[in-house]
Amino acid sequence: MRETLERADRASMQLLTGAGLALVSYLFVGVLLFTAVACLIVVGLGVLPETVLLLRRMARFKRRQVARWSGVEIPEAYTPLTGTLTARVRAALRDPGTWRDLRWLVAHFAYGLVLLYAMLVLWVFGAFVDGVWCGLLRRKAVVLPLIGRLAALDAAWSRTLLMPAPQALRAAELAERVEELTATRADAVAAHGAELRRIERDLHDGAQARLVSLSMRVGLAKRAYDKDPDAARKLLDDAQLQAEEALTELRHVVRGIHPPILTDRGLVGAVRALAAGSGLDVTVRDDGVEAGPRAPAAVEAAAYFVVAEALTNAAKHSGAERASVDLARRRTGLWIVVRDEGRGGADGAGAGSGLLGMRRRVAALDGIMEVNSPAGGPTAVEVELPCVW
Known part of the structure:
Protein backbone atom coordinates (compact mmCIF):
# COMPACT_ATOMS: atom_id res chain seq x y z
CA MET A 1 0.00 0.00 0.00
CA ARG A 2 2.82 2.38 0.84
CA GLU A 3 4.39 1.84 -2.58
CA THR A 4 1.03 2.54 -4.21
CA LEU A 5 0.71 5.83 -2.33
CA GLU A 6 4.25 6.86 -3.24
CA ARG A 7 3.65 6.07 -6.91
CA ALA A 8 0.38 8.00 -6.84
CA ASP A 9 2.18 10.98 -5.30
CA ARG A 10 4.87 10.83 -7.99
CA ALA A 11 2.22 10.55 -10.69
CA SER A 12 0.36 13.51 -9.21
CA MET A 13 3.51 15.64 -9.25
CA GLN A 14 4.12 14.55 -12.83
CA LEU A 15 0.63 15.62 -13.85
CA LEU A 16 0.82 18.87 -11.88
CA THR A 17 4.09 19.75 -13.56
CA GLY A 18 2.59 18.89 -16.93
CA ALA A 19 -0.42 21.09 -16.18
CA GLY A 20 1.89 23.92 -15.19
CA LEU A 21 3.71 23.51 -18.50
CA ALA A 22 0.34 23.56 -20.27
CA LEU A 23 -0.44 26.90 -18.63
CA VAL A 24 2.97 28.21 -19.69
CA SER A 25 2.16 27.09 -23.23
CA TYR A 26 -1.01 29.17 -23.01
CA LEU A 27 1.13 32.19 -22.19
CA PHE A 28 3.49 31.19 -24.98
CA VAL A 29 0.68 31.73 -27.45
CA GLY A 30 1.08 35.45 -26.76
CA VAL A 31 4.78 35.16 -27.53
CA LEU A 32 3.92 33.45 -30.82
CA LEU A 33 1.48 36.20 -31.76
CA PHE A 34 4.07 38.86 -30.95
CA THR A 35 6.64 37.00 -33.05
CA ALA A 36 4.24 36.72 -35.98
CA VAL A 37 3.49 40.44 -35.89
CA ALA A 38 7.21 41.25 -35.58
CA CYS A 39 8.00 39.08 -38.60
CA LEU A 40 5.34 40.82 -40.66
CA ILE A 41 7.06 44.12 -39.95
CA VAL A 42 10.30 42.47 -41.21
CA VAL A 43 12.34 44.55 -38.76
CA GLY A 44 11.43 42.10 -36.01
CA LEU A 45 12.64 38.98 -37.83
CA GLY A 46 15.39 38.61 -35.22
CA VAL A 47 12.71 37.63 -32.69
CA LEU A 48 11.83 34.42 -34.57
CA PRO A 49 15.03 32.42 -33.83
CA GLU A 50 14.86 33.40 -30.15
CA THR A 51 11.22 32.29 -29.97
CA VAL A 52 12.12 28.96 -31.56
CA LEU A 53 14.93 28.50 -29.03
CA LEU A 54 12.46 29.20 -26.21
CA LEU A 55 10.09 26.63 -27.68
CA ARG A 56 12.94 24.09 -27.82
CA ARG A 57 13.69 24.69 -24.13
CA MET A 58 10.06 23.98 -23.23
CA ALA A 59 10.09 20.77 -25.30
CA ARG A 60 13.42 19.77 -23.74
CA PHE A 61 11.94 20.23 -20.26
CA LYS A 62 9.06 17.93 -21.20
CA ARG A 63 11.45 15.34 -22.63
CA ARG A 64 13.37 15.25 -19.34
CA GLN A 65 10.16 15.00 -17.34
CA VAL A 66 8.95 12.06 -19.44
CA ALA A 67 12.36 10.38 -19.14
CA ARG A 68 12.30 10.69 -15.36
CA TRP A 69 8.87 9.08 -15.21
CA SER A 70 9.21 6.35 -17.81
CA GLY A 71 12.97 5.79 -17.90
CA VAL A 72 12.93 6.13 -21.71
CA GLU A 73 14.87 9.00 -23.26
CA ILE A 74 13.30 11.02 -26.10
CA PRO A 75 16.07 12.04 -28.51
CA GLU A 76 16.35 15.53 -29.96
CA ALA A 77 16.87 16.36 -33.62
CA TYR A 78 17.11 20.06 -34.37
CA THR A 79 18.75 22.12 -37.09
CA PRO A 80 21.37 24.40 -35.47
CA LEU A 81 20.39 28.07 -35.56
CA THR A 82 23.74 29.58 -36.50
CA GLY A 83 25.13 32.03 -39.01
CA THR A 84 23.59 35.26 -40.23
CA LEU A 85 20.11 36.42 -39.26
CA THR A 86 18.72 35.32 -42.62
CA ALA A 87 20.28 31.87 -42.24
CA ARG A 88 18.92 31.51 -38.71
CA VAL A 89 15.39 32.52 -39.73
CA ARG A 90 15.49 30.17 -42.72
CA ALA A 91 16.74 27.31 -40.54
CA ALA A 92 14.06 27.95 -37.91
CA LEU A 93 11.27 27.89 -40.50
CA ARG A 94 12.56 24.85 -42.38
CA ASP A 95 13.43 22.78 -39.32
CA PRO A 96 10.92 19.92 -38.92
CA GLY A 97 11.62 20.02 -35.19
CA THR A 98 10.09 23.51 -34.94
CA TRP A 99 6.76 22.36 -36.36
CA ARG A 100 6.87 19.14 -34.33
CA ASP A 101 7.32 21.17 -31.12
CA LEU A 102 4.48 23.50 -32.11
CA ARG A 103 2.21 20.52 -32.69
CA TRP A 104 3.11 19.15 -29.26
CA LEU A 105 2.57 22.55 -27.65
CA VAL A 106 -0.98 22.87 -28.95
CA ALA A 107 -1.91 19.27 -28.08
CA HIS A 108 -0.29 19.41 -24.65
CA PHE A 109 -2.26 22.50 -23.72
CA ALA A 110 -5.39 20.39 -24.11
CA TYR A 111 -4.46 16.98 -22.72
CA GLY A 112 -2.25 18.35 -19.94
CA LEU A 113 -5.18 20.15 -18.32
CA VAL A 114 -7.62 17.30 -19.02
CA LEU A 115 -5.36 14.79 -17.27
CA LEU A 116 -4.93 17.17 -14.34
CA TYR A 117 -8.71 17.42 -13.89
CA ALA A 118 -9.02 13.63 -14.13
CA MET A 119 -6.35 13.26 -11.43
CA LEU A 120 -8.20 15.66 -9.11
CA VAL A 121 -11.43 13.71 -9.63
CA LEU A 122 -9.66 10.47 -8.71
CA TRP A 123 -8.19 11.96 -5.54
CA VAL A 124 -11.59 13.37 -4.52
CA PHE A 125 -13.29 10.09 -5.31
CA GLY A 126 -10.70 8.21 -3.26
CA ALA A 127 -11.24 10.51 -0.28
CA PHE A 128 -15.04 10.17 -0.62
CA VAL A 129 -14.80 6.39 -0.70
CA ASP A 130 -12.64 6.45 2.41
CA GLY A 131 -15.16 8.60 4.21
CA VAL A 132 -18.20 6.54 3.31
CA TRP A 133 -16.78 3.04 3.66
CA CYS A 134 -14.30 1.67 6.14
CA GLY A 135 -12.32 -0.40 3.66
CA LEU A 136 -9.65 2.28 3.42
CA LEU A 137 -6.70 0.26 2.21
CA ARG A 138 -8.75 -1.90 -0.12
CA ARG A 139 -10.52 1.05 -1.75
CA LYS A 140 -7.40 3.21 -2.21
CA ALA A 141 -5.59 0.32 -3.82
CA VAL A 142 -8.24 0.44 -6.53
CA VAL A 143 -8.30 4.20 -7.14
CA LEU A 144 -4.67 5.25 -6.76
CA PRO A 145 -3.15 3.09 -9.52
CA LEU A 146 -5.40 4.92 -11.98
CA ILE A 147 -3.48 8.13 -11.25
CA GLY A 148 -0.26 6.39 -12.26
CA ARG A 149 -1.93 5.33 -15.49
CA LEU A 150 -2.83 8.94 -16.20
CA ALA A 151 0.82 9.93 -15.78
CA ALA A 152 1.85 7.06 -18.07
CA LEU A 153 -0.71 8.24 -20.62
CA ASP A 154 0.72 11.77 -20.47
CA ALA A 155 4.24 10.37 -21.02
CA ALA A 156 3.11 8.17 -23.93
CA TRP A 157 1.31 11.01 -25.74
CA SER A 158 4.21 13.40 -25.21
CA ARG A 159 6.69 10.79 -26.44
CA THR A 160 4.63 10.22 -29.59
CA LEU A 161 4.39 13.94 -30.34
CA LEU A 162 8.01 14.82 -29.53
CA MET A 163 9.74 11.79 -31.09
CA PRO A 164 11.60 12.97 -34.21
CA ALA A 165 11.29 11.13 -37.49
CA PRO A 166 14.02 8.56 -38.28
CA GLN A 167 15.33 10.76 -41.11
CA ALA A 168 15.63 13.73 -38.77
CA LEU A 169 17.43 11.58 -36.19
CA ARG A 170 19.92 10.36 -38.78
CA ALA A 171 20.48 13.91 -40.00
CA ALA A 172 21.04 15.15 -36.45
CA GLU A 173 23.45 12.30 -35.71
CA LEU A 174 25.31 13.06 -38.94
CA ALA A 175 25.52 16.75 -38.06
CA GLU A 176 26.79 15.89 -34.57
CA ARG A 177 29.36 13.54 -36.07
CA VAL A 178 30.51 16.25 -38.49
CA GLU A 179 30.94 18.69 -35.60
CA GLU A 180 32.87 16.06 -33.64
CA LEU A 181 35.15 15.31 -36.59
CA THR A 182 35.67 19.03 -37.20
CA ALA A 183 36.77 19.49 -33.60
CA THR A 184 38.95 16.37 -33.82
CA ARG A 185 40.56 17.62 -37.00
CA ALA A 186 41.26 20.99 -35.38
CA ASP A 187 42.87 19.22 -32.42
CA ALA A 188 44.89 17.01 -34.74
CA VAL A 189 46.09 20.05 -36.72
CA ALA A 190 47.00 21.82 -33.47
CA ALA A 191 48.83 18.73 -32.19
CA HIS A 192 50.64 18.36 -35.52
CA GLY A 193 51.68 22.02 -35.45
CA ALA A 194 52.92 21.72 -31.88
CA GLU A 195 54.87 18.57 -32.81
CA LEU A 196 56.50 20.30 -35.78
CA ARG A 197 57.48 23.27 -33.59
CA ARG A 198 58.93 20.89 -31.01
CA ILE A 199 60.98 19.07 -33.65
CA GLU A 200 62.17 22.38 -35.12
CA ARG A 201 63.12 23.64 -31.65
CA ASP A 202 64.95 20.42 -30.79
CA LEU A 203 66.86 20.51 -34.06
CA HIS A 204 67.68 24.21 -33.77
CA ASP A 205 68.66 24.25 -30.10
CA GLY A 206 70.23 20.78 -30.01
CA ALA A 207 71.58 19.01 -33.06
CA GLN A 208 72.05 22.12 -35.22
CA ALA A 209 73.95 24.00 -32.51
CA ARG A 210 76.23 21.02 -31.92
CA LEU A 211 76.87 20.56 -35.66
CA VAL A 212 77.82 24.24 -35.99
CA SER A 213 80.21 23.87 -33.05
CA LEU A 214 81.58 20.68 -34.64
CA SER A 215 82.22 22.49 -37.94
CA MET A 216 84.04 25.33 -36.15
CA ARG A 217 86.29 22.91 -34.23
CA VAL A 218 87.17 20.97 -37.38
CA GLY A 219 88.07 24.24 -39.09
CA LEU A 220 90.24 25.35 -36.16
CA ALA A 221 91.91 21.93 -36.10
CA LYS A 222 92.76 22.19 -39.80
CA ARG A 223 94.32 25.62 -39.27
CA ALA A 224 96.31 24.48 -36.21
CA TYR A 225 97.35 21.10 -37.62
CA ASP A 226 100.74 22.25 -39.09
CA LYS A 227 101.70 24.74 -36.35
CA ASP A 228 100.42 23.01 -33.19
CA PRO A 229 99.57 19.31 -33.65
CA ASP A 230 98.72 18.87 -29.96
CA ALA A 231 96.16 21.69 -30.06
CA ALA A 232 94.74 20.26 -33.30
CA ARG A 233 94.41 16.83 -31.68
CA LYS A 234 92.55 18.37 -28.72
CA LEU A 235 90.21 20.21 -31.11
CA LEU A 236 89.56 16.98 -33.01
CA ASP A 237 88.79 15.18 -29.74
CA ASP A 238 86.29 17.94 -28.91
CA ALA A 239 84.86 17.65 -32.42
CA GLN A 240 84.39 13.91 -31.97
CA LEU A 241 82.59 14.55 -28.66
CA GLN A 242 80.37 17.15 -30.38
CA ALA A 243 79.57 14.66 -33.15
CA GLU A 244 78.52 12.02 -30.61
CA GLU A 245 76.34 14.54 -28.77
CA ALA A 246 74.77 15.64 -32.06
CA LEU A 247 73.97 12.01 -32.86
CA THR A 248 72.40 11.64 -29.42
CA GLU A 249 70.24 14.72 -30.05
CA LEU A 250 69.18 13.39 -33.46
CA ARG A 251 68.24 10.03 -31.93
CA HIS A 252 66.16 11.91 -29.34
CA VAL A 253 64.34 13.79 -32.11
CA VAL A 254 63.74 10.57 -34.06
CA ARG A 255 62.36 8.86 -30.95
CA GLY A 256 59.92 11.75 -30.57
CA ILE A 257 58.61 11.16 -34.11
CA HIS A 258 58.43 7.36 -34.07
CA PRO A 259 60.38 5.43 -31.43
Whole structure:
Protein backbone atom coordinates (compact mmCIF):
# COMPACT_ATOMS: atom_id res chain seq x y z
CA MET A 1 0.00 0.00 0.00
CA ARG A 2 2.82 2.38 0.84
CA GLU A 3 4.39 1.84 -2.58
CA THR A 4 1.03 2.54 -4.21
CA LEU A 5 0.71 5.83 -2.33
CA GLU A 6 4.25 6.86 -3.24
CA ARG A 7 3.65 6.07 -6.91
CA ALA A 8 0.38 8.00 -6.84
CA ASP A 9 2.18 10.98 -5.30
CA ARG A 10 4.87 10.83 -7.99
CA ALA A 11 2.22 10.55 -10.69
CA SER A 12 0.36 13.51 -9.21
CA MET A 13 3.51 15.64 -9.25
CA GLN A 14 4.12 14.55 -12.83
CA LEU A 15 0.63 15.62 -13.85
CA LEU A 16 0.82 18.87 -11.88
CA THR A 17 4.09 19.75 -13.56
CA GLY A 18 2.59 18.89 -16.93
CA ALA A 19 -0.42 21.09 -16.18
CA GLY A 20 1.89 23.92 -15.19
CA LEU A 21 3.71 23.51 -18.50
CA ALA A 22 0.34 23.56 -20.27
CA LEU A 23 -0.44 26.90 -18.63
CA VAL A 24 2.97 28.21 -19.69
CA SER A 25 2.16 27.09 -23.23
CA TYR A 26 -1.01 29.17 -23.01
CA LEU A 27 1.13 32.19 -22.19
CA PHE A 28 3.49 31.19 -24.98
CA VAL A 29 0.68 31.73 -27.45
CA GLY A 30 1.08 35.45 -26.76
CA VAL A 31 4.78 35.16 -27.53
CA LEU A 32 3.92 33.45 -30.82
CA LEU A 33 1.48 36.20 -31.76
CA PHE A 34 4.07 38.86 -30.95
CA THR A 35 6.64 37.00 -33.05
CA ALA A 36 4.24 36.72 -35.98
CA VAL A 37 3.49 40.44 -35.89
CA ALA A 38 7.21 41.25 -35.58
CA CYS A 39 8.00 39.08 -38.60
CA LEU A 40 5.34 40.82 -40.66
CA ILE A 41 7.06 44.12 -39.95
CA VAL A 42 10.30 42.47 -41.21
CA VAL A 43 12.34 44.55 -38.76
CA GLY A 44 11.43 42.10 -36.01
CA LEU A 45 12.64 38.98 -37.83
CA GLY A 46 15.39 38.61 -35.22
CA VAL A 47 12.71 37.63 -32.69
CA LEU A 48 11.83 34.42 -34.57
CA PRO A 49 15.03 32.42 -33.83
CA GLU A 50 14.86 33.40 -30.15
CA THR A 51 11.22 32.29 -29.97
CA VAL A 52 12.12 28.96 -31.56
CA LEU A 53 14.93 28.50 -29.03
CA LEU A 54 12.46 29.20 -26.21
CA LEU A 55 10.09 26.63 -27.68
CA ARG A 56 12.94 24.09 -27.82
CA ARG A 57 13.69 24.69 -24.13
CA MET A 58 10.06 23.98 -23.23
CA ALA A 59 10.09 20.77 -25.30
CA ARG A 60 13.42 19.77 -23.74
CA PHE A 61 11.94 20.23 -20.26
CA LYS A 62 9.06 17.93 -21.20
CA ARG A 63 11.45 15.34 -22.63
CA ARG A 64 13.37 15.25 -19.34
CA GLN A 65 10.16 15.00 -17.34
CA VAL A 66 8.95 12.06 -19.44
CA ALA A 67 12.36 10.38 -19.14
CA ARG A 68 12.30 10.69 -15.36
CA TRP A 69 8.87 9.08 -15.21
CA SER A 70 9.21 6.35 -17.81
CA GLY A 71 12.97 5.79 -17.90
CA VAL A 72 12.93 6.13 -21.71
CA GLU A 73 14.87 9.00 -23.26
CA ILE A 74 13.30 11.02 -26.10
CA PRO A 75 16.07 12.04 -28.51
CA GLU A 76 16.35 15.53 -29.96
CA ALA A 77 16.87 16.36 -33.62
CA TYR A 78 17.11 20.06 -34.37
CA THR A 79 18.75 22.12 -37.09
CA PRO A 80 21.37 24.40 -35.47
CA LEU A 81 20.39 28.07 -35.56
CA THR A 82 23.74 29.58 -36.50
CA GLY A 83 25.13 32.03 -39.01
CA THR A 84 23.59 35.26 -40.23
CA LEU A 85 20.11 36.42 -39.26
CA THR A 86 18.72 35.32 -42.62
CA ALA A 87 20.28 31.87 -42.24
CA ARG A 88 18.92 31.51 -38.71
CA VAL A 89 15.39 32.52 -39.73
CA ARG A 90 15.49 30.17 -42.72
CA ALA A 91 16.74 27.31 -40.54
CA ALA A 92 14.06 27.95 -37.91
CA LEU A 93 11.27 27.89 -40.50
CA ARG A 94 12.56 24.85 -42.38
CA ASP A 95 13.43 22.78 -39.32
CA PRO A 96 10.92 19.92 -38.92
CA GLY A 97 11.62 20.02 -35.19
CA THR A 98 10.09 23.51 -34.94
CA TRP A 99 6.76 22.36 -36.36
CA ARG A 100 6.87 19.14 -34.33
CA ASP A 101 7.32 21.17 -31.12
CA LEU A 102 4.48 23.50 -32.11
CA ARG A 103 2.21 20.52 -32.69
CA TRP A 104 3.11 19.15 -29.26
CA LEU A 105 2.57 22.55 -27.65
CA VAL A 106 -0.98 22.87 -28.95
CA ALA A 107 -1.91 19.27 -28.08
CA HIS A 108 -0.29 19.41 -24.65
CA PHE A 109 -2.26 22.50 -23.72
CA ALA A 110 -5.39 20.39 -24.11
CA TYR A 111 -4.46 16.98 -22.72
CA GLY A 112 -2.25 18.35 -19.94
CA LEU A 113 -5.18 20.15 -18.32
CA VAL A 114 -7.62 17.30 -19.02
CA LEU A 115 -5.36 14.79 -17.27
CA LEU A 116 -4.93 17.17 -14.34
CA TYR A 117 -8.71 17.42 -13.89
CA ALA A 118 -9.02 13.63 -14.13
CA MET A 119 -6.35 13.26 -11.43
CA LEU A 120 -8.20 15.66 -9.11
CA VAL A 121 -11.43 13.71 -9.63
CA LEU A 122 -9.66 10.47 -8.71
CA TRP A 123 -8.19 11.96 -5.54
CA VAL A 124 -11.59 13.37 -4.52
CA PHE A 125 -13.29 10.09 -5.31
CA GLY A 126 -10.70 8.21 -3.26
CA ALA A 127 -11.24 10.51 -0.28
CA PHE A 128 -15.04 10.17 -0.62
CA VAL A 129 -14.80 6.39 -0.70
CA ASP A 130 -12.64 6.45 2.41
CA GLY A 131 -15.16 8.60 4.21
CA VAL A 132 -18.20 6.54 3.31
CA TRP A 133 -16.78 3.04 3.66
CA CYS A 134 -14.30 1.67 6.14
CA GLY A 135 -12.32 -0.40 3.66
CA LEU A 136 -9.65 2.28 3.42
CA LEU A 137 -6.70 0.26 2.21
CA ARG A 138 -8.75 -1.90 -0.12
CA ARG A 139 -10.52 1.05 -1.75
CA LYS A 140 -7.40 3.21 -2.21
CA ALA A 141 -5.59 0.32 -3.82
CA VAL A 142 -8.24 0.44 -6.53
CA VAL A 143 -8.30 4.20 -7.14
CA LEU A 144 -4.67 5.25 -6.76
CA PRO A 145 -3.15 3.09 -9.52
CA LEU A 146 -5.40 4.92 -11.98
CA ILE A 147 -3.48 8.13 -11.25
CA GLY A 148 -0.26 6.39 -12.26
CA ARG A 149 -1.93 5.33 -15.49
CA LEU A 150 -2.83 8.94 -16.20
CA ALA A 151 0.82 9.93 -15.78
CA ALA A 152 1.85 7.06 -18.07
CA LEU A 153 -0.71 8.24 -20.62
CA ASP A 154 0.72 11.77 -20.47
CA ALA A 155 4.24 10.37 -21.02
CA ALA A 156 3.11 8.17 -23.93
CA TRP A 157 1.31 11.01 -25.74
CA SER A 158 4.21 13.40 -25.21
CA ARG A 159 6.69 10.79 -26.44
CA THR A 160 4.63 10.22 -29.59
CA LEU A 161 4.39 13.94 -30.34
CA LEU A 162 8.01 14.82 -29.53
CA MET A 163 9.74 11.79 -31.09
CA PRO A 164 11.60 12.97 -34.21
CA ALA A 165 11.29 11.13 -37.49
CA PRO A 166 14.02 8.56 -38.28
CA GLN A 167 15.33 10.76 -41.11
CA ALA A 168 15.63 13.73 -38.77
CA LEU A 169 17.43 11.58 -36.19
CA ARG A 170 19.92 10.36 -38.78
CA ALA A 171 20.48 13.91 -40.00
CA ALA A 172 21.04 15.15 -36.45
CA GLU A 173 23.45 12.30 -35.71
CA LEU A 174 25.31 13.06 -38.94
CA ALA A 175 25.52 16.75 -38.06
CA GLU A 176 26.79 15.89 -34.57
CA ARG A 177 29.36 13.54 -36.07
CA VAL A 178 30.51 16.25 -38.49
CA GLU A 179 30.94 18.69 -35.60
CA GLU A 180 32.87 16.06 -33.64
CA LEU A 181 35.15 15.31 -36.59
CA THR A 182 35.67 19.03 -37.20
CA ALA A 183 36.77 19.49 -33.60
CA THR A 184 38.95 16.37 -33.82
CA ARG A 185 40.56 17.62 -37.00
CA ALA A 186 41.26 20.99 -35.38
CA ASP A 187 42.87 19.22 -32.42
CA ALA A 188 44.89 17.01 -34.74
CA VAL A 189 46.09 20.05 -36.72
CA ALA A 190 47.00 21.82 -33.47
CA ALA A 191 48.83 18.73 -32.19
CA HIS A 192 50.64 18.36 -35.52
CA GLY A 193 51.68 22.02 -35.45
CA ALA A 194 52.92 21.72 -31.88
CA GLU A 195 54.87 18.57 -32.81
CA LEU A 196 56.50 20.30 -35.78
CA ARG A 197 57.48 23.27 -33.59
CA ARG A 198 58.93 20.89 -31.01
CA ILE A 199 60.98 19.07 -33.65
CA GLU A 200 62.17 22.38 -35.12
CA ARG A 201 63.12 23.64 -31.65
CA ASP A 202 64.95 20.42 -30.79
CA LEU A 203 66.86 20.51 -34.06
CA HIS A 204 67.68 24.21 -33.77
CA ASP A 205 68.66 24.25 -30.10
CA GLY A 206 70.23 20.78 -30.01
CA ALA A 207 71.58 19.01 -33.06
CA GLN A 208 72.05 22.12 -35.22
CA ALA A 209 73.95 24.00 -32.51
CA ARG A 210 76.23 21.02 -31.92
CA LEU A 211 76.87 20.56 -35.66
CA VAL A 212 77.82 24.24 -35.99
CA SER A 213 80.21 23.87 -33.05
CA LEU A 214 81.58 20.68 -34.64
CA SER A 215 82.22 22.49 -37.94
CA MET A 216 84.04 25.33 -36.15
CA ARG A 217 86.29 22.91 -34.23
CA VAL A 218 87.17 20.97 -37.38
CA GLY A 219 88.07 24.24 -39.09
CA LEU A 220 90.24 25.35 -36.16
CA ALA A 221 91.91 21.93 -36.10
CA LYS A 222 92.76 22.19 -39.80
CA ARG A 223 94.32 25.62 -39.27
CA ALA A 224 96.31 24.48 -36.21
CA TYR A 225 97.35 21.10 -37.62
CA ASP A 226 100.74 22.25 -39.09
CA LYS A 227 101.70 24.74 -36.35
CA ASP A 228 100.42 23.01 -33.19
CA PRO A 229 99.57 19.31 -33.65
CA ASP A 230 98.72 18.87 -29.96
CA ALA A 231 96.16 21.69 -30.06
CA ALA A 232 94.74 20.26 -33.30
CA ARG A 233 94.41 16.83 -31.68
CA LYS A 234 92.55 18.37 -28.72
CA LEU A 235 90.21 20.21 -31.11
CA LEU A 236 89.56 16.98 -33.01
CA ASP A 237 88.79 15.18 -29.74
CA ASP A 238 86.29 17.94 -28.91
CA ALA A 239 84.86 17.65 -32.42
CA GLN A 240 84.39 13.91 -31.97
CA LEU A 241 82.59 14.55 -28.66
CA GLN A 242 80.37 17.15 -30.38
CA ALA A 243 79.57 14.66 -33.15
CA GLU A 244 78.52 12.02 -30.61
CA GLU A 245 76.34 14.54 -28.77
CA ALA A 246 74.77 15.64 -32.06
CA LEU A 247 73.97 12.01 -32.86
CA THR A 248 72.40 11.64 -29.42
CA GLU A 249 70.24 14.72 -30.05
CA LEU A 250 69.18 13.39 -33.46
CA ARG A 251 68.24 10.03 -31.93
CA HIS A 252 66.16 11.91 -29.34
CA VAL A 253 64.34 13.79 -32.11
CA VAL A 254 63.74 10.57 -34.06
CA ARG A 255 62.36 8.86 -30.95
CA GLY A 256 59.92 11.75 -30.57
CA ILE A 257 58.61 11.16 -34.11
CA HIS A 258 58.43 7.36 -34.07
CA PRO A 259 60.38 5.43 -31.43
CA PRO A 260 62.70 2.89 -33.11
CA ILE A 261 62.06 0.51 -30.24
CA LEU A 262 58.53 0.04 -31.55
CA THR A 263 59.92 -1.25 -34.83
CA ASP A 264 62.48 -3.47 -33.10
CA ARG A 265 60.46 -4.93 -30.20
CA GLY A 266 56.81 -4.23 -30.97
CA LEU A 267 54.36 -2.43 -28.71
CA VAL A 268 54.48 -4.84 -25.77
CA GLY A 269 58.28 -4.92 -25.71
CA ALA A 270 58.47 -1.13 -26.00
CA VAL A 271 55.99 -0.70 -23.14
CA ARG A 272 58.00 -3.12 -20.99
CA ALA A 273 61.08 -1.02 -21.67
CA LEU A 274 59.16 2.10 -20.60
CA ALA A 275 58.04 0.33 -17.44
CA ALA A 276 61.59 -0.73 -16.60
CA GLY A 277 62.87 2.84 -16.87
CA SER A 278 59.95 4.63 -15.22
CA GLY A 279 61.25 4.51 -11.64
CA LEU A 280 58.05 2.77 -10.48
CA ASP A 281 57.25 -0.85 -9.85
CA VAL A 282 55.19 -1.37 -13.02
CA THR A 283 53.32 -4.53 -13.97
CA VAL A 284 52.67 -4.98 -17.70
CA ARG A 285 49.89 -7.37 -18.72
CA ASP A 286 49.33 -8.39 -22.33
CA ASP A 287 46.00 -9.80 -23.48
CA GLY A 288 46.63 -11.05 -27.01
CA VAL A 289 48.45 -7.99 -28.41
CA GLU A 290 51.82 -9.70 -28.84
CA ALA A 291 50.42 -12.97 -30.13
CA GLY A 292 48.50 -11.75 -33.18
CA PRO A 293 49.19 -9.36 -36.07
CA ARG A 294 50.50 -5.93 -35.15
CA ALA A 295 48.40 -2.79 -35.10
CA PRO A 296 49.10 -0.01 -37.64
CA ALA A 297 52.20 2.06 -36.94
CA ALA A 298 50.19 5.20 -36.09
CA VAL A 299 48.12 3.27 -33.53
CA GLU A 300 51.20 1.72 -31.93
CA ALA A 301 52.93 5.12 -31.75
CA ALA A 302 49.87 6.74 -30.12
CA ALA A 303 49.61 3.89 -27.60
CA TYR A 304 53.33 4.13 -26.80
CA PHE A 305 53.21 7.87 -26.18
CA VAL A 306 50.05 7.56 -24.06
CA VAL A 307 51.71 4.96 -21.84
CA ALA A 308 54.93 6.99 -21.66
CA GLU A 309 53.11 10.18 -20.65
CA ALA A 310 50.86 8.38 -18.14
CA LEU A 311 53.83 6.68 -16.44
CA THR A 312 55.79 9.95 -16.43
CA ASN A 313 52.87 11.73 -14.78
CA ALA A 314 52.51 8.95 -12.24
CA ALA A 315 56.21 9.06 -11.35
CA LYS A 316 56.30 12.86 -11.07
CA HIS A 317 52.98 13.81 -9.51
CA SER A 318 51.07 10.87 -8.05
CA GLY A 319 53.37 9.87 -5.19
CA ALA A 320 52.70 6.23 -6.08
CA GLU A 321 55.25 3.45 -5.86
CA ARG A 322 53.42 0.96 -8.06
CA ALA A 323 51.56 1.13 -11.34
CA SER A 324 50.16 -1.25 -13.94
CA VAL A 325 49.72 -1.21 -17.71
CA ASP A 326 47.14 -3.42 -19.40
CA LEU A 327 47.24 -3.93 -23.16
CA ALA A 328 44.43 -5.89 -24.80
CA ARG A 329 43.36 -6.80 -28.29
CA ARG A 330 39.66 -6.12 -28.84
CA ARG A 331 37.52 -6.72 -31.87
CA THR A 332 37.18 -2.97 -32.43
CA GLY A 333 40.78 -2.02 -31.73
CA LEU A 334 43.54 -1.66 -29.14
CA TRP A 335 42.65 -1.12 -25.49
CA ILE A 336 45.11 0.40 -22.97
CA VAL A 337 44.67 1.02 -19.24
CA VAL A 338 47.35 2.64 -17.07
CA ARG A 339 46.67 2.62 -13.30
CA ASP A 340 48.60 3.96 -10.36
CA GLU A 341 47.94 3.96 -6.61
CA GLY A 342 48.77 7.63 -6.07
CA ARG A 343 46.94 10.58 -4.63
CA GLY A 344 44.61 11.13 -7.61
CA GLY A 345 43.25 14.44 -8.82
CA ALA A 346 45.01 14.08 -12.18
CA ASP A 347 42.05 15.31 -14.25
CA GLY A 348 41.15 18.32 -12.11
CA ALA A 349 41.16 22.00 -12.95
CA GLY A 350 44.95 22.14 -12.65
CA ALA A 351 45.60 19.32 -15.13
CA GLY A 352 48.62 20.13 -17.24
CA SER A 353 49.37 19.96 -20.94
CA GLY A 354 50.35 16.27 -20.74
CA LEU A 355 46.77 15.05 -20.56
CA LEU A 356 45.74 17.50 -23.28
CA GLY A 357 48.46 16.13 -25.55
CA MET A 358 47.32 12.59 -24.84
CA ARG A 359 43.71 13.45 -25.63
CA ARG A 360 44.73 15.08 -28.90
CA ARG A 361 46.78 12.06 -29.97
CA VAL A 362 43.88 9.74 -29.21
CA ALA A 363 41.28 12.01 -30.83
CA ALA A 364 43.37 12.28 -34.00
CA LEU A 365 42.82 8.53 -34.48
CA ASP A 366 39.12 8.78 -33.59
CA GLY A 367 39.82 7.04 -30.29
CA ILE A 368 38.32 7.41 -26.83
CA MET A 369 40.18 8.41 -23.67
CA GLU A 370 38.78 8.49 -20.15
CA VAL A 371 40.56 9.56 -16.98
CA ASN A 372 39.19 8.44 -13.62
CA SER A 373 41.21 10.13 -10.88
CA PRO A 374 39.22 10.99 -7.74
CA ALA A 375 40.90 12.89 -4.93
CA GLY A 376 42.85 10.39 -2.86
CA GLY A 377 43.32 8.07 -5.84
CA PRO A 378 43.72 5.74 -7.50
CA THR A 379 44.15 7.04 -11.06
CA ALA A 380 43.15 5.08 -14.17
CA VAL A 381 43.75 6.28 -17.73
CA GLU A 382 41.73 4.18 -20.16
CA VAL A 383 42.22 4.51 -23.93
CA GLU A 384 40.62 2.73 -26.86
CA LEU A 385 42.22 3.15 -30.28
CA PRO A 386 40.14 1.80 -33.18
CA CYS A 387 42.04 -0.24 -35.77
CA VAL A 388 41.69 -3.19 -38.12
CA TRP A 389 43.82 -6.17 -37.15
